[in-house]
Amino acid sequence: MKFQLTLAARYLSGRKLRTFLTTLAIVIGVMIIFGMGIYLPSFMDAFNKSLLSASGQTDVMITLKTGEAFSASSTLNRIKRIKGIETIAGSLERTINLPPDFYGKDSPVSALTLTGVDPSVAPKLHDYRLTQGRFLERGDGKVAVISERLADEIGLHVDDTLKLPTPEGVVKLTIVGLVPGRTLIGNEQVLVTLTEAQKLFDMSGRISVIEANLTSQDEAERDAIINTIKTQLGDTYAFGGLTSGSEFAGAMQLGQVVFNMFGVFALAMGGFIIFNTFRTIVAERRNDIGMLRAVGASRKTILSLVLTEGLVQGIVGTAIGLGLGYLLGVAMIAGAGSITKSLMNIEMEVVVEPLLIVVSITLGVGVTLFASLLPAWNASRVTPMEVLRPSSGQVIQHISRLATIVGVVMIGMAIAGLLTGVFAFVALGGVMFLIGLVLVAPALVKPIANIFGALLAMIFARGGTSLLAEGNLTRQPARAAITASATMIGLAIIVGAGGMMFSTVGTVMDMFGKSMGSDFLLIPPSVAVWKGDVGASATLKARINAVPGVGVVSSLRYAQSTLPPSAQTGSKGETVVSVLGINPVEFPQISSMDFRQGNAQDAFNALAANDRNVIVNGILATAANLNVGDVIPLVTPTGIKNYRIVAIGGEVLSMKINTAYISQASMKSDFRKSEDIFYQVNLAPGADPSTVEQRLSKVVENYPQFRLVAGHDYTAEFRQQYNAIFGGFYVLLALLAFPSLIAILNTLAIGVIERTREIGMLRAIGATRRQVWKTIVAEALLLASLGTAFGIFAGLYLSYVFVQGMSASGIFKVAYTFPLAGVLAAIAVGLLFGVLAALLPARQAASMEIVQALRYE
Amino acid sequence: MSLIQAENLTKVYGTGNTAVVALDHVQLTVNPGDFVAVMGPSGCGKSTLLHLLGGLDRPTEGAVSIDGQALAAMSDDAVTELRRRKIGFVFQFFNLIPILTSIENASLPLLLDGKNAADIKQKAVELLTKVGLGQRLDSRPNQLSAGQQQRVAIARALITEPILVLADEPTGNLDTRSSDEIVDLLKQVAKAWGRAVVMVTHDPRIAAYADRIIFLKDGKIVNDAHLEAKRTDNAEMVSHMMRTIA
Amino acid sequence: MSVRHAMLGLLAQNPRHGYELRAAFHALVGGKKNWDVKPAQIYTTLTRLEQGGFVAEDGIEQDSGPEKRIYGITLAGRELLAEWFACGVEPGHQQDEFFLKLMIGLASGVADPYQLIQNQRTHLFQKLHDITKQRSNIDPGRELAMIFLLDKAAMHLEADLRWLDMIEGRLDEIKRQPLPEPESKPRGRPRKT
Incomplete structure (x- = not known):
């Protein structure tokens, strides 16, 4: 093995440029997978931490599965007396998303966790270790104990006043003590008495967490006690902290799939490049290999020789890719941090999962090894007779008829799959289409090269350079096709993703205009991920209604729920559902939904009828396989309640999140929520917008958790945020386009090296340096044109597949928009890359010394 | 026992109308210490004979045994191993690996055999010194003259202490002086070290070094001349020669 | 001379x-x-x-x-x-005994011309082998002149061998051509008419 390693290392260092370029291809693939892999889980992690409360200090922690508050009397009292419980207490915990700059400009605090505790019991459950002041006492009113870190961050001390937004407006609490910060990074804690917390949030008699310490340390006994509690409370409760993910998880998983797809595509390109390089390497070394065989290397030795070389490149490339990927992840977290923070109130930190490292390494090294497998096999088939032949006989590559036929069949099947409109077939078809195109590519090289060759001939009118270039390509159709394929995949993704984005943005903005078309909006700090938002009690709505010039006001209320597994087909776990309460009379006047099943009229009437009726959105209907007329059990703080689906549809803000819309009346009775978290306001006919805006802002002044925005401003803002998110995609696209540059550069550089003698001959019989240069550039342009043509073709198909897939998946309907800008960008990028890639090899070829070139072996 | 035993060796390339008989029922035995030159016009089958003797190719008919082992009965891997252990090859184009040093190139067969690295190196240095390259141990092929490269190749052929060295036009790419040196070296391999050397050449001057010359024509051996040195009439022959010239 | x-x-x-x-x-x-x-x-x-x-x-x-x-x-x-x-030195190879042997062989049909060529070739190789051997025993540092002399002999032998190759390659053509005959002169006195 050492011998293989030595030889591999020598060969690799012998052709530094080529080694660098091929390794770079792997580096980029691994970098994308690893970088994205860091970014997304970090994002999720931060997300979860900001929502979930810290746990673990107590033996048992009981919450409602939905995370909502529940009645203290019906639960706490029921289990209080269970034998074996030493201490038990209920507390009310809420995350409070803070409006931007709530504690002064550039304050790092974006959210808090407010916990109402029983001052007499809580110190027995948690060791609060006060560092200053005192702990809460029974009967304390508007006083709070806060964490030291929070105090530091907002510059407050004991006896100072802490402002907090609540449904009743801003309240002021006097700080009486400081506790050390939580070990777990997350939202900083504000402790008040339970009674005060219930008052602040208008949740009298309700708690959200029960914590208990047990008398026994014995594992079996403890399990027995916990089981007793479980049977007492029923299965709507969760033990040991919040187990539920979040309503955002579904959307994030979709994102992860998309990002992983990018990474896999990048790696696939890397694979192509490696494959191409190794083919050439094997062709170049037929003589060496023959000699090795003649002097006694077995087929296995040759095989392992080439594979070792691949392995070395794979390992080095993967190692560097991991390093760069880490930096990419960190950079993205830093870069995207501000967006996510403003949009969803989340702060991120870098998290690297061990599994991710394993997957990245496996993929990086695996793809390289896989790509070098076929060339290595071919190498092992080289007969020892090869050594006795004079060197550098070019191996003519035949176009495999079988591959072409298989490719055509695959493309045919892909199109058939597309026509079925079934998501699985459409998605599978996308992959098959790409593979099919790669297989067909060699056969297409000649005709396409002829067409573009003719075009080039018009540009490079004299000197026969384009003729030579065309000849060079058609002589090695397989290699040209592989390079073009790498370019193709890169560009296909640009065009495909471009098409998808244009279609999606167009559709979403359309929906947005429909749903958010009101004159004014009162929006909380976090839109769509409502959970941490602090709303307002009904008084605010009344006040807004009272403002002269205001026509209709519609509000949204929020509660979290879950769909038990029994209610769904195909899904094993519980599905987290975001429940929005609407006023079925006011809502349709001011906003609207996109319905996939059922219609607006009937749906809203059904909701108004005050039965347990529900409208579910597309993503939820798809995930749980729901249809109109189905009855779904929703977990509520008052037990499981059955709702009948009257329509499937949704509005734009919640389109990526499992959402169920019920009437505010049902929400109040079943979820005990009457807090408004989002308002839409329309002007009365003839009212002056600016006067009304002034009046409204006066009303909202005391509710800093809301931001008053004019409807058209918000639309603009939303579009901007959407573009910002897609900005990240563009960076990725650029990263993907980069390997195709390498692929072209690599093929050309290899082509120049291989034809060194030929170029020397050309120069000897009188070709000028300039003509040689032109030949190589023309060849690059041809290659790039090939790749671009394939790429655009495939990209258009892919974007159509994306759009069809999106519609077929039922998440929401997207209208196809032709990605003209994407196509133009692809042409520009493709040709530009072609020329860029040609510059280096062309210079190398042109500057060759004739005599040395002729002597080259 | 003879080292090479070839019976009815026949090789046909192609089939039907395009079939070409490269070797036609050739019988051949070679003994240890033999230095054999194979001559004949181009296309006479001399390279084919060498390929078959070295197990690089399989005969259409007939059999070869090397050192008592019949090649036909062996698997590809076994033949490979036989080549590695018992046969040394010297090629017209040297076929050194450009990225390896003299020592490494010479060591290749032993490295392939998975031998101890330190021993291999010592042996390579010893051999390279013997072939006169003691000063160019760490040179790459492109830093060596053609003759020096062929010396490295010979060292490579000898490093496994093969019982048989097969050389295909070993001087085909060398100038006269290097040719003489190389063929002299091969002769030593046969005479001083007792290996059998079979060398294909088209150069009579090179062939004359051998003590046995086999002439092939149209795939058949037409003459098998043993040139035993006859010291006695040697002087007389030269003087006669000189006089004719004068 | x-x-x-x-x-x-x-x-x-x-x-x-x-x-x-x-x-x-x-x-x-x-x-x-x-x-x-x-x-x-x-x-x-x-x-x-x-x-x-x-x-x-x-x-x-x-x-x-x-x-x-x-x-x-x-x-x-x-x-x-x-x-x-x-003045230059006249090479004197026109009176070649082997040539004579071959032509007589061809003309008389007593000997196989191919066999003649093989025999001659073996003979010449034997000579060449001996010269090569002798040459390799000479120290080029002291007797370079001698080596040159032997080289000359070797090169002449090489030329002869090449010449044999050539004849062998085209022997069939020679066979097809009529053998050179002396101009036929009528023997004795011209016949009376």
Whole structure:
């Protein structure tokens, strides 16, 4: 093995440029997978931490599965007396998303966790270790104990006043003590008495967490006690902290799939490049290999020789890719941090999962090894007779008829799959289409090269350079096709993703205009991920209604729920559902939904009828396989309640999140929520917008958790945020386009090296340096044109597949928009890359010394 | 026992109308210490004979045994191993690996055999010194003259202490002086070290070094001349020669 | 012929007596075994040269033995030597015995011409082999001249071998052509008409 390693290392260092370029291809693939892999889980992690409360200090922690508050009397009292419980207490915990700059400009605090505790019991459950002041006492009113870190961050001390937004407006609490910060990074804690917390949030008699310490340390006994509690409370409760993910998880998983797809595509390109390089390497070394065989290397030795070389490149490339990927992840977290923070109130930190490292390494090294497998096999088939032949006989590559036929069949099947409109077939078809195109590519090289060759001939009118270039390509159709394929995949993704984005943005903005078309909006700090938002009690709505010039006001209320597994087909776990309460009379006047099943009229009437009726959105209907007329059990703080689906549809803000819309009346009775978290306001006919805006802002002044925005401003803002998110995609696209540059550069550089003698001959019989240069550039342009043509073709198909897939998946309907800008960008990028890639090899070829070139072996 | 035993060796390339008989029922035995030159016009089958003797190719008919082992009965891997252990090859184009040093190139067969690295190196240095390259141990092929490269190749052929060295036009790419040196070296391999050397050449001057010359024509051996040195009439022959010239 | 010129050349180097001359000649051609010149030939040649006025007595050496005449080159001798150096040497290979053998073989049909070629080839290779062997025993540091001489012999043999190859390759063509015959002259007196 050492011998293989030595030889591999020598060969690799012998052709530094080529080694660098091929390794770079792997580096980029691994970098994308690893970088994205860091970014997304970090994002999720931060997300979860900001929502979930810290746990673990107590033996048992009981919450409602939905995370909502529940009645203290019906639960706490029921289990209080269970034998074996030493201490038990209920507390009310809420995350409070803070409006931007709530504690002064550039304050790092974006959210808090407010916990109402029983001052007499809580110190027995948690060791609060006060560092200053005192702990809460029974009967304390508007006083709070806060964490030291929070105090530091907002510059407050004991006896100072802490402002907090609540449904009743801003309240002021006097700080009486400081506790050390939580070990777990997350939202900083504000402790008040339970009674005060219930008052602040208008949740009298309700708690959200029960914590208990047990008398026994014995594992079996403890399990027995916990089981007793479980049977007492029923299965709507969760033990040991919040187990539920979040309503955002579904959307994030979709994102992860998309990002992983990018990474896999990048790696696939890397694979192509490696494959191409190794083919050439094997062709170049037929003589060496023959000699090795003649002097006694077995087929296995040759095989392992080439594979070792691949392995070395794979390992080095993967190692560097991991390093760069880490930096990419960190950079993205830093870069995207501000967006996510403003949009969803989340702060991120870098998290690297061990599994991710394993997957990245496996993929990086695996793809390289896989790509070098076929060339290595071919190498092992080289007969020892090869050594006795004079060197550098070019191996003519035949176009495999079988591959072409298989490719055509695959493309045919892909199109058939597309026509079925079934998501699985459409998605599978996308992959098959790409593979099919790669297989067909060699056969297409000649005709396409002829067409573009003719075009080039018009540009490079004299000197026969384009003729030579065309000849060079058609002589090695397989290699040209592989390079073009790498370019193709890169560009296909640009065009495909471009098409998808244009279609999606167009559709979403359309929906947005429909749903958010009101004159004014009162929006909380976090839109769509409502959970941490602090709303307002009904008084605010009344006040807004009272403002002269205001026509209709519609509000949204929020509660979290879950769909038990029994209610769904195909899904094993519980599905987290975001429940929005609407006023079925006011809502349709001011906003609207996109319905996939059922219609607006009937749906809203059904909701108004005050039965347990529900409208579910597309993503939820798809995930749980729901249809109109189905009855779904929703977990509520008052037990499981059955709702009948009257329509499937949704509005734009919640389109990526499992959402169920019920009437505010049902929400109040079943979820005990009457807090408004989002308002839409329309002007009365003839009212002056600016006067009304002034009046409204006066009303909202005391509710800093809301931001008053004019409807058209918000639309603009939303579009901007959407573009910002897609900005990240563009960076990725650029990263993907980069390997195709390498692929072209690599093929050309290899082509120049291989034809060194030929170029020397050309120069000897009188070709000028300039003509040689032109030949190589023309060849690059041809290659790039090939790749671009394939790429655009495939990209258009892919974007159509994306759009069809999106519609077929039922998440929401997207209208196809032709990605003209994407196509133009692809042409520009493709040709530009072609020329860029040609510059280096062309210079190398042109500057060759004739005599040395002729002597080259 | 003879080292090479070839019976009815026949090789046909192609089939039907395009079939070409490269070797036609050739019988051949070679003994240890033999230095054999194979001559004949181009296309006479001399390279084919060498390929078959070295197990690089399989005969259409007939059999070869090397050192008592019949090649036909062996698997590809076994033949490979036989080549590695018992046969040394010297090629017209040297076929050194450009990225390896003299020592490494010479060591290749032993490295392939998975031998101890330190021993291999010592042996390579010893051999390279013997072939006169003691000063160019760490040179790459492109830093060596053609003759020096062929010396490295010979060292490579000898490093496994093969019982048989097969050389295909070993001087085909060398100038006269290097040719003489190389063929002299091969002769030593046969005479001083007792290996059998079979060398294909088209150069009579090179062939004359051998003590046995086999002439092939149209795939058949037409003459098998043993040139035993006859010291006695040697002087007389030269003087006669000189006089004719004068 | 050339021995005469060689003797003149050696005398141009130094005046010497007959015995010395013979020794110097042998040394030059690599020993008696290569090209032996008998003392008688030396003395006859010297006498003729003296008669022609190309050499002249340059003194007498008298040691313990009989007296020895020392010869030196004359002006005329130098001119003759210069003439020799100036003209080329005729190669003399037209009277080839093997050629004769082959043609007789072809003409008579008694011997297989291919076999003749094989025999000759083996013979020539034997010679070449011997010369090669002899050559490899010579130290090029001291006897380079000798090596050149042997090289010449080797190269001539090579040429002969190549010539054999050529004949062998085209023997069938020769066979098809009519053998060269003497012009047919009527024997005896012309017939009466």
